[in-house]
Amino acid sequence: MTALNERAPVDAHTIRETYTVGLDVWGTCPPELVKLKTLLGRLRGHVQLLVPEVTAIAARMRGEMRHAAVYVIVRAHRLLEEGAGKSQVAKACHAQDLAVISRALLTLFENPGPLGPSTGTSDIEEAIRGRICGACSQLIASGESYERVLFASEASGGIHGYRHTDSCVVVAEERRAQLRAI
Structure with missing residues (x-):
């Protein structure tokens, strides 16, 4: 031991x-x-x-x-x-x-x-400890909410990464587009 x-x-x-x-x-x-x-x-x-x-x-x-x-x-x-x-x-x-x-x-x-x-x-x-948002390429600061996601990739089945759940401009634009489609 x-x-x-x-x-x-x-x-x-x-x-x-x-x-x-x-x-x-x-x-x-x-x-x-x-x-x-x-x-x-x-x-x-x-x-x-x-x-x-x-x-x-x-x-x-x-x-x-x-x-x-x-x-x-x-x-x-x-x-x-x-x-x-x-x-x-x-x-x-x-x-x-x-x-x-x-x-x-x-x-x-x-x-x-x-x-x-x-x-x-x-x-x-x-x-x-750092995490980078795969959608906006910005650092996910301590305390910010994020999720693990699978990003599309032509080279493989996908790339595991992180994405802001609230404060990401890219995520906000995706949500706006989804709401407009309704």
Whole structure:
């Protein structure tokens, strides 16, 4: 058992093996549900292990490496928050997404680039907590109401995101158009 301030060691070999399976989740069509549940659990565990490690290193990263690290950390938080969905296809897609993020986190952990003194940790924390409205592209401020929505995408079945429920100009225009149609 580890003390509260100690972190579990990062087993890069096991993480690589797991994310390789996750990246090839469509190798068997349709993916086997029993194996998917196990794979999802392992991938979630790897992401949960790597996020605090990469977050600690990201505060010391510079330039594009830091920007990439913050993006990957934020995306990892969102994937963990979203969950897998109910259908077998949704679970397989989520497994593949977690595999991509696991690979990115491990790469950043192992190859962080030149490190300097720790700076801007509050910027990283703010990015993790931040939500951008997919309709108006504005920050959803603390206390503003929002909803999770699926935005249309030509490249996939949709993109998960957030949208103001009250204060967004785009949402207000949509509602006005709906009311005019009545």
